[in-house]
Amino acid sequence: MADRVYNFSPGPATLPLEVLKTASKDIVNFKETGIGLIEISHRSREFMEVAENTESLVRELLEVPDNYKVLFLQGGASSQFFMIPMNLLGDGKKASYLNTGTWAKKAIKEAQLFGNIDVAYSSEDSTFDHVPKDGDYSVANDSEYLYFVSNNTIYGTQFSSMPQSEKMLVCDMSSDILSKKIDVSRFGLIFAGAQKNLGPAGVTLVIIRDDLLDRTPAKTPTMLTYKTHAEKGSMFNTPPCFPIYVMGEVLKWLKRMGGVEVIEKYNREKAALVYEQIDSTDYYRAHARDDSRSVMNITFNLPTAELEAKFIAEAATIGLNGLKGHRSIGGCRASIYNAFPKEGIDKLVTFMREFEQNNPA
Numbered sequence: 001m002a003d004r005v006y007n008f009s010p011g012p013a014t015l016p017l018e019v020l021k022t023a024s025k026d027i028v029n030f031k032e033t034g035i036g037l038i039e040i041s042h043r044s045r046e047f048m049e050v051a052e053n054t055e056s057l058v059r060e061l062l063e064v065p066d067n068y069k070v071l072f073l074q075g076g077a078s079s080q081f082f083m084i085p086m087n088l089l090g091d092g093k094k095a096s097y098l099n100t101g102t103w104a105k106k107a108i109k110e111a112q113l114f115g116n117i118d119v120a121y122s123s124e125d126s127t128f129d130h131v132p133k134d135g136d137y138s139v140a141n142d143s144e145y146l147y148f149v150s151n152n153t154i155y156g157t158q159f160s161s162m163p164q165s166e167k168m169l170v171c172d173m174s175s176d177i178l179s180k181k182i183d184v185s186r187f188g189l190i191f192a193g194a195q196k197n198l199g200p201a202g203v204t205l206v207i208i209r210d211d212l213l214d215r216t217p218a219k220t221p222t223m224l225t226y227k228t229h230a231e232k233g234s235m236f237n238t239p240p241c242f243p244i245y246v247m248g249e250v251l252k253w254l255k256r257m258g259g260v261e262v263i264e265k266y267n268r269e270k271a272a273l274v275y276e277q278i279d280s281t282d283y284y285r286a287h288a289r290d291d292s293r294s295v296m297n298i299t300f301n302l303p304t305a306e307l308e309a310k311f312i313a314e315a316a317t318i319g320l321n322g323l324k325g326h327r328s329i330g331g332c333r334a335s336i337y338n339a340f341p342k343e344g345i346d347k348l349v350t351f352m353r354e355f356e357q358n359n360p361a
Ligand SMILES: *Cc1c(COP(=O)(O)O)cnc(C)c1O
Pocket: 011, 075, 076, 077, 078, 079, 103, 149, 151, 152, 153, 172, 173, 174, 175, 193, 194, 196
C-alpha cells in the first residue's frame, strides 16, 4: 500500500506524520553534525540538549511541580510493576491496588513479591467492564499508597476523575498520559510506557516526588533504584536515546497543537463520534459501562464473532487497520490516542454504518 493507513493499533501506536518525517531525516544527519542521531554519544552536547528539551516539555505540558523528578527508564511499563513496590515498600509494608484489568493484575502479582497487598477493589467478575467510583471501595489505613491504572487499554475503561483518596496515589498512565489535564501534585509516582501516547517503545517515563527517593531498601540493585537515575539525570548508563528524542518531537508537536487542554477536547470529540455510532443501534455493543468508557480505547462487539472477523478484515481493505480486540476479550477495539486524526474517525464511523446495512444480523 503506497499511502499511510489509519492505524488503530493499541501500542506501539500511530505517531504524527511530521514527527516521523523529522526523525527519519535526523537519523541520517542530526542537526548538520554529519552524524546520525542514533550514532551520537549520549554525553554529547547535542544529545544532552535533546534529553533536556524532552524533560522540560514533559514538565511544561503536564505542569510538573519542582519537587518531582522526571526520569527516562528502560524495561517498559511492566518493569515499574516491580520497581514501585521494590523501592516504596519496605519489608512487611502494605499497599492498596485497584484491580481493573490485565495491567493492574500484573502489577498486583509483582507487588505481592515485595509487600502486603490489599486488593481494595476488583471488577474482574464483570470482565473488567468498569472502574470503581470513590464510594465503591475503602483503602486499608496502613497502606503506603493507592495504585491504579488510569486507562485500561485492553478493556477500554478509564477513570473519568482520579480517586479522591487521602493516600498517596501511584498510577500507571501508559495509555492516557498527556491526553487530558491532571494534577500531578496528587501523585507520589506516575509512569507510562512511551509506545501509546508519547513515542516509540523503549523508554518509560517516570515522574516521582523527590521525598520518595530515600525510601528504597539498601539491598536494592543500583539500576533498579530510582535515586540512581534521579541523581544522574537519567544518564547513569546509556539511556534509550532514540525514544527520548522521538518523545521530544511528539511533545513539540503536542505543544504546537495547543497543548493538553486542546488535545483533551479533540480526544473527547473523536471518542464521542464513535460512541454515538455504537449507541445509535443495537448492532454494536460497547464493552465498557457508560460511566467508565475510555476516550483512548473504544472496545465494542458486533452481533456475532463471525461478523466481527468480517468487520475487521473488511475495514483493513479500506485502510482502517488494527481494529481487532485484545485476545483476552475478543471483539473490536479502536485505539485513538492523541496522534490519531479525526479524519480516521469519520471514516470508521461511515464504515460502521455501511457495514451494518450490508451485513444484517
Ligand atoms: C501497554 C501497557 C503496559 C505494558 O507496557 P510495556 O511497556 O509493554 O511493559 C502497562 N500498562 C498499561 C496501562 C499499558 O497500556
